[in-house]
Amino acid sequence: MADHLKKAGNKQVHPLDDMVRRDRMPHIWCPGCGIGTVFSACLTAIKSSGIDLDKVVMVSGIGCSGRAAGYTNLDSFHTTHGRAIPFATGVKLANPELKVIVFSGDGDLFAIGGNHFIHAARRNIDITVVCVNNLNYGMTGGQAAATTPEGSLTTTTPLGNPERPFNLPLLAYAAGAAYVARWTMLHIQDLTESIKEAMVKPGFAFIEALSPCPVNYGRRNKEKPLDTLTMYRDKTIIKNGASPLELDVDSRKSIILGKFVDIQKPTFFELYEKIYRPAE
Amino acid sequence: MKPALLTGKHYITGDVACAEGALAAGCRFFGGYPITPATEIAEHMAERLPGVGGLFIQMEDEIAAMASVLGASWAGKKSMTATSGPGFSLMMENIGLGVSTETPCVVVNVQRGGPSTGLPTQVAQGDMMQARWGSHGHYAIIALSPSSPQELFYQTIRAFNLSEKYRTPVLIMTDEVIGHMSERVEIPEAGKIEVFSRNKPRGRRDRFRLFSPVENGVAPMPAAGDGYRIHVTGLTHDERGYPDLTVDAQANMVGRIVGKIQNHLDDIIQTESYRMQDAEIVLISYGVSGRTALAAVDMARSQGIKAGLLRLLTVWPFPEAMIRSLAGRVKGFVTVEINLGQIHLEVERCAAGRTPAFLVGHAGGTLISPQRVVERIKEAF
Numbered sequence: 131m132a133d134h135l136k137k138a139g140n141k142q143v144h145p146l147d148d149m150v151r152r153d154r155m156p157h158i159w160c161p162g163c164g165i166g167t168v169f170s171a172c173l174t175a176i177k178s179s180g181i182d183l184d185k186v187v188m189v190s191g192i193g194c195s196g197r198a199a200g201y202t203n204l205d206s207f208h209t210t211h212g213r214a215i216p217f218a219t220g221v222k223l224a225n226p227e228l229k230v231i232v233f234s235g236d237g238d239l240f241a242i243g244g245n246h247f248i249h250a251a252r253r254n255i256d257i258t259v260v261c262v263n264n265l266n267y268g269m270t271g272g273q274a275a276a277t278t279p280e281g282s283l284t285t286t287t288p289l290g291n292p293e294r295p296f297n298l299p300l301l302a303y304a305a306g307a308a309y310v311a312r313w314t315m316l317h318i319q320d321l322t323e324s325i326k327e328a329m330v331k332p333g334f335a336f337i338e339a340l341s342p343c344p345v346n347y348g349r350r351n352k353e354k355p356l357d358t359l360t361m362y363r364d365k366t367i368i369k370n371g372a373s374p375l376e377l378d379v380d381s382r383k384s385i386i387l388g389k390f391v392d393i394q395k396p397t398f399f400e401l402y403e404k405i406y407r408p409a410e
Numbered sequence: 411m412k413p414a415l416l417t418g419k420h421y422i423t424g425d426v427a428c429a430e431g432a433l434a435a436g437c438r439f440f441g442g443y444p445i446t447p448a449t450e451i452a453e454h455m456a457e458r459l460p461g462v463g464g465l466f467i468q469m470e471d472e473i474a475a476m477a478s479v480l481g482a483s484w485a486g487k488k489s490m491t492a493t494s495g496p497g498f499s500l501m502m503e504n505i506g507l508g509v510s511t512e513t514p515c516v517v518v519n520v521q522r523g524g525p526s527t528g529l530p531t532q533v534a535q536g537d538m539m540q541a542r543w544g545s546h547g548h549y550a551i552i553a554l555s556p557s558s559p560q561e562l563f564y565q566t567i568r569a570f571n572l573s574e575k576y577r578t579p580v581l582i583m584t585d586e587v588i589g590h591m592s593e594r595v596e597i598p599e600a601g602k603i604e605v606f607s608r609n610k611p612r613g614r615r616d617r618f619r620l621f622s623p624v625e626n627g628v629a630p631m632p633a634a635g636d637g638y639r640i641h642v643t644g645l646t647h648d649e650r651g652y653p654d655l656t657v658d659a660q661a662n663m664v665g666r667i668v669g670k671i672q673n674h675l676d677d678i679i680q681t682e683s684y685r686m687q688d689a690e691i692v693l694i695s696y697g698v699s700g701r702t703a704l705a706a707v708d709m710a711r712s713q714g715i716k717a718g719l720l721r722l723l724t725v726w727p728f729p730e731a732m733i734r735s736l737a738g739r740v741k742g743f744v745t746v747e748i749n750l751g752q753i754h755l756e757v758e759r760c761a762a763g764r765t766p767a768f769l770v771g772h773a774g775g776t777l778i779s780p781q782r783v784v785e786r787i788k789e790a791f
């Protein structure tokens with residue numbers, strides 16, 4: 131039995147048991163999917179941050195990744211496709227005491243929701259955005275996303291993707307995010323630390339978590355589940371502070387991981403208070 | 411800083427009266443996006459909200475505005491947005507999320523001519539069916555339509571009260587003329603304004619069910635952060651709020667969303683009758699056209715025609731029973747509205763062939779003249 135499973139009488143208790151809605155299990159994620167691992171990292175980060183769990187809110191959009199909100203035992207919102215960030219913006223600004231985490235997929239956050247992402251980053255809304263980047267639309271059966279690498283096969287790019295993908299950390303940096311990091315779901319420790327660090331830090335934080343979708347993306351691109359993980363281990367390099375310009379995901383070169391941006395600047399709410407309610 | 415309630419007499423536009431009504435009702439969050447002829451509501455809220463402990467944000471589009479309003483409502487604030495046709499179209503998906511998740515909030519549509527960019531600065535009432543059915547799926551909605559800035563002030567308060575009471579988005583379907591016209595608006599003292607706020611749950615948290623009706627057909631509503639650890643989803647859900655993608659759960663959920671409105675029609679529907687006692691020709695109208703119809707009634711009466719007016723302050727749910735009870739008893743229905751027949755279709759449906767129903771309308775851009783209404787009455791009857 132794995133270390134993290136403790137025996138309590140006959141019942142096995144997982145250290146994150148209190149963080150999930152047990153009555154919603156089993157979850158919908160496929161065997162070999164990486165979302166669950168990113169989700170666990172996120173829950174571990176929340177738990178170890180010491181923040182009062184009653185004050186933590188998770189908001190998701192729509193997609194396999196977007197189902198996360200439904201499984202966490204926090205105040206949680208499963209919204210519309212692409213709109214988790216503006217929904218979260220409303221939650222946060224209406225009650226700044228709350229810690230708000232957006233957990234969603236690459237399609238949700240960067241195709242249909244791309245506009246909201248850049249504006250929340252620009253405004254420096256104090257939320258943490260965790261993106262499960264599986265390079266495609268998992269939920270709808272493996273169509274091309276704004277993150278699908280050039281040439282990759284998806285159901286809507288049957289002969290290869292003619293588009294180039296976003297470099298997500300560069301986009302976040304350019305839009306004004308206060309914190310930007312990228313890990314893979316294999317780098318659980320770093321990923322967890324990053325999410326935790328991002329949560330306690332004021333400002334718009336973005337964490338990209340590369341994660342396999344063996345069922346829809348892997349299968350079409352001749353990547354067995356293990357191949358993707360091997361690639362995450364062998365074809366990535368950790369380079370904290372790397373220039374966002376060199377962070378594109380391209381199969382011809384190594385993928386750079388690390389923390390790239392960590393700056394201090396006033397949030398939207400701080401500026402709003404300062405300008406509109408100076409006396410208080 | 412000005413207080414939240416500006417008791418006194420004012421000479422203001424409908425848009426400003428709407429914003430003041432929202433503040434009087436306790437609105438403390440506005441997420442908006444500029445669009446003629448609704449922009450002044452946002453501008454006024456931007457100026458007023460910080461001074462009363464609220465917050466204004468101009469979002470990147472109306473999709474975001476509507477999403478932010480829902481989020482703010484779940485964080486415990488009375489929230490609203492205001493827009494016009496193009497923005498109203500963009501809000502539709504999230505209005506549906508609000509309906510499904512039973513989220514109190516107010517959406518104002520200051521109507522202008524459409525379709526598309528249409529007539530940005532000119533009046534129309536062409537979004538009435540969109541208000542009813544604009545988001546996908548079958549549901550029920552509340553929509554109000556005031557005929558003056560003063561009424562817009564009161565109806566905005568009422569919109570908040572209804573939204574809080576029935577846990578639903580409430581639409582205010584006003585129009586360019588009411589939004590932009592200036593008239594005397596009297597704001598009463600606090601004690602004279604009835605303000606309703608959502609019921610909050612009490613008792614054991616582990617037993618609480620977010621969608622299990624207790625009063626008014628709805629469950630009490632905690633805010634995020636209250637410790638209830640709620641889950642809210644736009645997927646079809648059970649009474650706990652958990653996704654349940656079955657035929658039964660769908661029937662229950664949609665049935666409840668429709669039922670909470672259908673079972674409280676007396677409380678929700680407000681109409682005003684004018685010279686109706688002996689009326690043979692019944693005009694039906696709302697919003698700015700309600701003023702046209704009112705003038706037309708007097709004009710017709712002066713020519714010996716027994717006309718009366720049923721003015722709809724609540725347009726949705728439609729005052730079906732009222733029209734049905736008049737059908738067969740009166741000589742004719744004439745719906746006056748600035749479109750080519752939307753509420754008219756409802757009137758026709760409820761008249762059920764027992765009383766002829768006519769429309770006086772046009773595609774938008776200007777008001778309907780009372781003369782045209784009277785001419786049509788003379789032509790038809």
Ligand SMILES: Cc1ncc(C[n+]2csc(CCOP(=O)(O)OP(=O)(O)O)c2C)c(N)n1
Binds near residue numbers: 270
């Ligand atoms: C407005 C709208 N358009 C399309 C869809 C269909 N849809 C559901 S999930 C999804 C893509 C999700 O992709 P991603 O965010 O990458 O999540 P993943 O499933 O890969 O985790 C789409 C297009 C929808 N639900 N709503």
Ligand code: SF4
Binds near residue numbers: 195269342344
């Ligand atoms: S379709 Fe892909 S992303 Fe979705 S659960 Fe399955 S493996 Fe994961």
Ligand SMILES: [Mg+2]
Binds near residue numbers: 262268
């Ligand atoms: Mg994806």
